[in-house]
Amino acid sequence: MVEETQSEGQEIEELCATARGCYARGWVPATSGNFSVRWGSRISITPTGLDKGVLVPRDLLEIDMNGSVLGGRGRPSAETSLHTVIYRERAHARAILHVHTIWNTLLSSRCSPCGCISIEGYELLKGLSGVTTHEHLEKVPVIENTQNYTVLSIDLQEVLLAYPDAHGVLLSRHGLYTWGESVAEARRHLEALEFLFEVEGRRLFGQPG
Amino acid sequence: MVEETQSEGQEIEELCATARGCYARGWVPATSGNFSVRWGSRISITPTGLDKGVLVPRDLLEIDMNGSVLGGRGRPSAETSLHTVIYRERAHARAILHVHTIWNTLLSSRCSPCGCISIEGYELLKGLSGVTTHEHLEKVPVIENTQNYTVLSIDLQEVLLAYPDAHGVLLSRHGLYTWGESVAEARRHLEALEFLFEVEGRRLFGQPG
């Protein structure tokens, strides 16, 4: 039990370090983005409106799987329900990262009519859990952005069901949600997907037409 | 009163930290840019010609709402009058940030014939105070650059009146002025607007025509 508590504290520390690293890269500008880690049915999550560049564990809010606040400071973000949807639909997920980047914004905007971004042929795809070859075709679903979070939660749930192998979901002109069985795995997925978005983005936007 | 004085000192510290952060991102090269925080009718502002990468509170100049020097070191920048215009026209503004970035330079140059840049449909618009949906249309006015600061002050005042909801003003091929009710809010506006300028810039410049 002591061990488990320590690990929980370490995961929360690593979540905050990951958030600060994302800020330093410009991936969560203007207090955007949100981050969580789950421990059984308790979720530690960033509250709304916080500067991620200085995030520390005591800033986090503790909620349950229905989004009800159990403890901690601040108000839950409107996107809290998206975290609980992901934790329900991806039973193994223990950490969720949500970032706004230049390239995920540009690509999600361009590919939103297709409903998903297809990425294939890159070695970095192997940064995604379970992927063992660059020949893998990763389909990242893109859902329309809306301020109606009930609709957004349903849409998110639907694409998680429709794309059972997806490692991330894009909200059009909004950002990426990705997850993992630990903060380290979620960060690996984040770095792999954002690398692939930038490569694809530069390839597509650098060409005419 | 003691509390208020402490807060003033903290805001000045945060303004300097924000300036150093902007330098690290390449947003105030070659001693460019200027930054201020207001406390009632007293304004603490960066003097002319200072390297923002090493800015500390004792470098700041104290002026009144007419731009007259009350104390501190250095000479006022020629753009000091733009700060006082903004503080007068935006009664709630307590902090002003002015930066020169690659993308605000490119975009302001391209959009200056239209008189403003229209940005719509991005989640990051919600980083701007009072904006609650990505469907918001933000119009960032662009004014012509001139070395006649009397003309520039009048032009700035005019666009602030003409665009009462604007969160920032661009000077063509020069830079962005943005503000907020605190340094933190001004920095949030800065990060949101610069993110949106880069997204729009990459979208527009990556396409022929």
Added chain:
Amino acid sequence: MVEETQSEGQEIEELCATARGCYARGWVPATSGNFSVRWGSRISITPTGLDKGVLVPRDLLEIDMNGSVLGGRGRPSAETSLHTVIYRERAHARAILHVHTIWNTLLSSRCSPCGCISIEGYELLKGLSGVTTHEHLEKVPVIENTQNYTVLSIDLQEVLLAYPDAHGVLLSRHGLYTWGESVAEARRHLEALEFLFEVEGRRLFGQPG
């Protein structure tokens, strides 16, 4: 002997510092990349799946020239055989760096039909050992990526023989392998090649057609 041991320790320290620097630049995202230094027939190499942003000497694995583990922690990466091929074919190589970057991915993809990337006319070519003029034509061979490491090792050996003067080899849509007589020289080759890839990449992708 004491001196040699010290130098070995210093080279391993420098290899780790180089790996952490590569992570900070975004050149080894998602635990990708691998790094080694050779001391006679003993090779210290990064094991599989490690975050390079926090690499320290005790994380390294020690192997022999056949890839058999002599000591240390972790499992060898599948690409270990590529390191031993390079050490065999480039007798003077004492350090090998392998990174995944945006520009080496884009360029290797575009140039893989030609079998090599030809770079000529840049002063930075002189960052490559033995090159004394910008008029030098550097041919960086590009081999097809595959998950069959036996095939990949043979292909790598072939291009090392076919391009005896090459300072690096690209794996298409995968990454760069470069080496040197010391970690410092390998890092110099890495920085020179990646600079040239970005210049060439921006030149080619910024133009229509």
Added chain:
Amino acid sequence: MVEETQSEGQEIEELCATARGCYARGWVPATSGNFSVRWGSRISITPTGLDKGVLVPRDLLEIDMNGSVLGGRGRPSAETSLHTVIYRERAHARAILHVHTIWNTLLSSRCSPCGCISIEGYELLKGLSGVTTHEHLEKVPVIENTQNYTVLSIDLQEVLLAYPDAHGVLLSRHGLYTWGESVAEARRHLEALEFLFEVEGRRLFGQPG
């Protein structure tokens, strides 16, 4: 005299800090670039082949105005004569910075047929000493690169005479030389010019044709 000696030491410290800052930005990859500060007829200059990311004062070489070594460690760089030419032709110059960047490489390559790059209309031009308006037209001469340093010195001397108001000189596909009356002024020129090169580069390379 004591004061002068202190100032000399401080300028040398600032030169090294500037060099380390340039490395961190990727402006002097692969041990490229060189930096000097002049004190009367004595010049402290970086020797050849040094990693600028870790430059400290004791690494510098002391030479006279003919390039003869007076003291210090290492071998003079082949480009030492370019520094002495600049110090002779620009009597007020006390510091010289030479960097290799992506954008100065791309722009110098594209504009080398014209013999110079003309930049006009940007506020950042005021980062150049003596420039008081964005309407200023800065012409940055571009000379052909060659490994014949006698020819290069003569070509450099000629453009310094032909462009008496220039704040920097580009060597085609090689890099920028800029200078100032102090390290701080030289760094201001460097940051202003590189900003302008990137703006112009993105404008030109992002457009077809």
